Every structure is written in C-alpha cells, then in structure tokens.
Amino acid sequence: MNRRYIAMLKHDLVLGRKTLILTGVAWLVCLIITILVFLSAKYGNLAKVTNKDELMLTIRVTMLSFSALVSVMWFVNYNDKVFLSDMKCGWQKFRYTTPLTVREQLNYRYGAKVIGLLLSLIPSAVEAGAIVLLNGQGLNKMEWIIMLGMISYGYITSVVMLPLTALFKDNDKAGMSSLVVLIVILLPAFIKGRDIGDKLDAMAKAKGGVLSVNDMIDMLSGCLPYVAVGIPVIMAAVTAVSYICMKKLLEKRVC
Amino acid sequence: MNGSENAIEIKGLTKRYDGFTLDKLSFNVPKGSIMGFIGQNGAGKSTTINTILNIVKPDEGEIKVMGLDHIKDEQEVKRNIAAVFDELPFNEQLNANDIDFIFADLFEKWDSKTFFGYLERFALPRKKKFGQFSKGMKMKVQIASALSHGAKLLIMDEATTGLDPVVRSEILDIFLEYLQDENNSILMSSHITSDLEKIADSVTFIDKGRLLLTGYKDDILDSHAVLKCTKSDFAEIEKSDFVSARLTDFGAEVMVADRALALRKYSGLTADKTTLEEIMLFYVNRDKKEWR
Numbered sequence: 001m002n003r004r005y006i007a008m009l010k011h012d013l014v015l016g017r018k019t020l021i022l023t024g025v026a027w028l029v030c031l032i033i034t035i036l037v038f039l040s041a042k043y044g045n046l047a048k049v050t051n052k053d054e055l056m057l058t059i060r061v062t063m064l065s066f067s068a069l070v071s072v073m074w075f076v077n078y079n080d081k082v083f084l085s086d087m088k089c090g091w092q093k094f095r096y097t098t099p100l101t102v103r104e105q106l107n108y109r110y111g112a113k114v115i116g117l118l119l120s121l122i123p124s125a126v127e128a129g130a131i132v133l134l135n136g137q138g139l140n141k142m143e144w145i146i147m148l149g150m151i152s153y154g155y156i157t158s159v160v161m162l163p164l165t166a167l168f169k170d171n172d173k174a175g176m177s178s179l180v181v182l183i184v185i186l187l188p189a190f191i192k193g194r195d196i197g198d199k200l201d202a203m204a205k206a207k208g209g210v211l212s213v214n215d216m217i218d219m220l221s222g223c224l225p226y227v228a229v230g231i232p233v234i235m236a237a238v239t240a241v242s243y244i245c246m247k248k249l250l251e252k253r254v255c
Numbered sequence: 256m257n258g259s260e261n262a263i264e265i266k267g268l269t270k271r272y273d274g275f276t277l278d279k280l281s282f283n284v285p286k287g288s289i290m291g292f293i294g295q296n297g298a299g300k301s302t303t304i305n306t307i308l309n310i311v312k313p314d315e316g317e318i319k320v321m322g323l324d325h326i327k328d329e330q331e332v333k334r335n336i337a338a339v340f341d342e343l344p345f346n347e348q349l350n351a352n353d354i355d356f357i358f359a360d361l362f363e364k365w366d367s368k369t370f371f372g373y374l375e376r377f378a379l380p381r382k383k384k385f386g387q388f389s390k391g392m393k394m395k396v397q398i399a400s401a402l403s404h405g406a407k408l409l410i411m412d413e414a415t416t417g418l419d420p421v422v423r424s425e426i427l428d429i430f431l432e433y434l435q436d437e438n439n440s441i442l443m444s445s446h447i448t449s450d451l452e453k454i455a456d457s458v459t460f461i462d463k464g465r466l467l468l469t470g471y472k473d474d475i476l477d478s479h480a481v482l483k484c485t486k487s488d489f490a491e492i493e494k495s496d497f498v499s500a501r502l503t504d505f506g507a508e509v510m511v512a513d514r515a516l517a518l519r520k521y522s523g524l525t526a527d528k529t530t531l532e533e534i535m536l537f538y539v540n541r542d543k544k545e546w547r
Contacts, residue, residue: 007360014353015346082346090344096310097338098361099330253310 004100008108012079019081023074027123030070031130034063038134054212060131061146064139067127068147072154074123075116080158080165083109087169093255102250109162110243117155124151141224142217152231156238157182163245166254185234192226259322262286262408262440263307268316270302275464277302279316282459282469284408287437289430291451291472292444293531294461295539300444303461304412307442308338321407334363337406341413343393347386351379354400364405373399377425391422398426402433409433411443415450423447427454448531452476460535467538472531479534480514480526488524496520499540502547510537 013020040046041056049055086092095105124147132138139147160181164174183190200219204211263284270277277299284290294300305311307318309325318325320332345354351374358365374381377395385393394414401409409430415423427450433439445451451458451472458475460468468475484492485506492500496517498510510533511517514526540546 003360003363007357010357010360014357015348085346085348089346090340090342091346093310093340094338094344097308097333097336099333099363100361101330253312255310 002104004098004104005108005111008100008105009112012082012112015082015085016078019078020074023070023078027067027070027074027127030063030067031123031127034067034127034130035134037063038131042134054214056135057214057217060135061143063131064124064128064143064147065150068120068124068150069154071120071123071127072117072151072158075119076113076155076158078116079112080161081171083162084165084169084171084174087166087255090255092166096253096255102247105250106243106247109246110159110239113155113159113162113239117151120151120154140217141221145220145224145227148231149227152235156185156235159235159238159242160185163242163249166246166249185238189226189230192223196220196223259319260286261319262288262321263442264317264319264322265303265307266317268303268306268318269314270299270306270311271314272302275299275302277306277464280461280464280466281316282466284440284442285457286440287434288456289434289441289443289454291448291455291458291531292442292461293446293448293451293458293535294444295446295535297463298461299464300461301412302464304338304410304442304444307410308336335406336408336410337401337404339394339397339401339409339411339414341416343385343388343397345385345397348384350384351381351396351399354396358400358404362404366403366405370399370403373402373429391418394418394422394426398429402429407438407440409439409441409443411441411445413444413446415443415445415447423450430454448535452531458531460538462539468534475534476529476531478512478514479529480511480517481529481533481537482509482511482517482521482524482526484509484521484524488521492521494544499537499543500545501537501540502545507545510534 037046037059038056041052041059046052046055128139128143128147157178160178161174164177164181165171168174168177196219200211200216203215203219207215261283265283266281268277268280275297280299280303292300292303302311306313307320307325309329321335323332325332349357351370355365355367355370358370359367371381374396377392377399379388379392379396379399385396388396398414415426418426430441430443431454434441443451443455455472457470458468458472459466482492482497483506489500489507489509492509496511498512500507500509510529511526518524518526
C-alpha cells in the first residue's frame, strides 16, 4: 500500500482524535443506557408499567436511531471538520506541493467514507444485539429501516458535503447547500410519504385520534421494498456524483 | 531527473485573469544558486510561483523543473521540491511531533533527525501547538519541514516578509548552508530586497505581469547606476538614456541601465552605485519617466 495513504489517514486521525474519542464515549453511554433501561424493564420499575410493550417499542426505536446516528458520526463524519479546516488553513494548497496526486486524494477520501460506512455497522450491530438479547425480541422490519436509514443518511450527508465544503470553504454554506441537494434527492420519498401520511391520518381519526407505534410500524413496513432498493441506489449515485465533482475541483486546484 | 543546468526554466509563461495578465514570462533559475524574485504587490510573483507548483494552470508557455515538465512529470517534480508560503499551511492544532509523524509517510525521503535538528537549532518546542507559535516560529517550522525531505529546489513565496531582522538573518544563514550542496537551488520571492542583496546570486524583476530584468545580481547592480545631477545637467540627458528620474529640489537622481555608456556620454556627472530597492523603485516609475 502506498504510504501516502497512511500519511493522509494519520493526518485525519491526529486532527480528528478528539471527535473520535467523544463520539465513541457517546456511543458507549448510549449502549449503557440501553442496557440499564432494558434491565429495568425486566427486573426494575419499568416492569411494572401498564403499557410496557408500547413503551419498550418506542425506547427500542429511539435507542437504535440514536446509536446508528452516533455510529455513522463516529466513523464517517469524524473527519468532515478536519477537511474544512484543511481548506481554510492552506493544507490543501500545501498538498499540491507534495507528491500526492489528485487520484490518491480522491481514493483516500472516498475509500475512507466507504470503509467508515462499513465500520459504523459494527457498533450499530452491537447496540441492536444488546436490545435483542435483553428484550428477547428480534428487530422488526421498521427497526431495520430506521437503523440502516440513519446510517445511510449520515453517509449521504457526508459525501454530499465533501465537494461543497471544497467549493465554499464554509461550513454554513456547504451545510445549507447540502440540505438543498438532500431535499432534491429525497423528493420521491416525500411524494410517496404524503400518501402514507394521509393513510396514517385516516387511521388515527378512525381510532379516535390515537395512533400506536405498532400501527405506524405496520403502515411504514409497506415501504420496505422501496427503501431496500432506494437507499443503496441513492448512496451509489451520490458517491459517484460527489466523486466526479470533487475530482473536477481538485483538478482545478481549488484551495 | 536529468542533468539540466537550470533548476527552473520558464519559457513564454502566460496566464490571463480579469484585469491582470502574466505576459510571456521567460527566465531560468540556475542550478546551485539562489534567485531573488522581486516585484511590487500584484506584479505576478505569486501567480508565477503557483504556476511553477502547478497550483495555477498556465494559459501558454512551458515550465521545466530540474529538466522535467512540471505537469507531465508532476509527481517526480514534487518529490524534489519544497514550497514555503508566507502563511503556515499546517493546521494550528498540530505540533512539530505530529508533522514528523505525518510527513514520515508523506515524503519518501523524510528525515526525522534533520527535522528535529532544525527544531533544536531554532529552539522550537516539539509539543506546542502551532496556534500558539509566533509568526517567526511558524516560518521556522515551515522551513524546517521543507528542508527535511531531501528537496533539491526550495520555492519560497514571501517567506521572510513580516519577520524581524534577527529571525530573517537566522533563516538566510540556513539557506546559505542548504546551498552548500551544489545540486540545491532556491527561488525566493520577497519584498525585502536587502535580504536578496545579501544572499541572491541572480535576480528576476517583474512588474505588472511583465519581465523587466533577469540576470546575475552583480551584473545588474554593476550595469545600473544613479546619476546625481543638477536641473541644468538633467535637461541635457536624453530621455531614452535613462529608466526614470526622481526630481528633487536641487536637481534629479537619474537611473541608467548602462552605467558605462552613461558615463561616456555624460562625462561630467557622477554615477553612484545603486541597490536592488532603488532599481525596483525607478523601474516601477518608468512609465512616468520623471517623478518625485
């Protein structure tokens, strides 16, 4: 392996180590809280709650979402701020004076994102495993969607932000424009979501204005095929477009 | 790497921006020497340097670094050069130990011993973050890293600007040591012409994107002279014989580019030795011809 990739990794790890440690701590806290909550549901005060199943379902979904988001921040987003500060402090200009090629920079940047995406599955799986073991129930379709959806969202945001950060050298501008891009990407989901929203509304009215989490899960489970196909397609497309834009920017020697 | 006589060869370099054109610039930096690259703000020095480093793409022209094309052979060129900018390009959260840790893999010929040797010599702390460094310390750490990966050519863009005379003197000594190896060369852009007068072997002077002078410093200083003359003497000097003239209450100081010719033609006048700063000043005002 080319040692310059290691140099780039070292640079990001040195500058992103605090983020890495703090996010790791956040994930650990999330795991500990999950364990304590589910132990309480088995042996403690939570076991005495009347609508325990409904409550535990909400807690499961919340903890899974949070853990997935923290996991993706841990491994995919940890160096996003490093990249921004690189652009601001002149490191990117300095890179052009070193033997680093544009291809090496791109390979590293996007390779790290993909590897980070895969690594973020590990802590998410640990969290999900803990929930399954303590709660004694496997993940339902909706929980799978939420967990993988969160990880995908974190990845897509990070990949969309890369060329925008290089272009604007400003976190606010890059963030706002990435939101616009994300809205455009997710437009089909919003259109589909409107139908689901109408159905949920009708269902809630039929049940006297109250909608249980189970009802929502049943309803949203119908989206699983779309999500299962849509998310990987969007991720691949976003990565390809982001790579091409970033290549053009680096070849234009943006710094 | 071939055995080219020049560290840098620039032929017909042109870069057009809105409101500024670097116009068919041609000059060479001889191997084993220091070339001072002078010109006022906005003259095109940084554009030229950024073009050599392939940070800016030229519109026309050819650049060879160590005999290699600066674009086609970019990677090989970049292995053998080091750039020093006016601002530290390293993240302010890093320290010297981090730089050694990262650069050991970034540069094939990185030498930690040399790097830490320079740090010791400059009395720079290893663990202090660059954000807490003074401007002089930042420049020193940049120079230390530039000189620690076996670069054969050092390109500096206003590297000594804003530094106090003591730090500048220390840094200039390091450059002279670096040039003890005859394969090493330096291209150094600076406003501080006194520094260049001290250490440069040759000088290139550009103004408004155009080359005005290039050659060995001593030749340039020897050929130029300032004629001190009264108003009546000045009236007799043909305008084509001088670069420009600074009018004073008593007469004029006239910059001539050919001292020998001027002394032959205007034998009654005295020709004083000049400096790079004066040459720069008189050439910048050449369009006005007479100025105060």
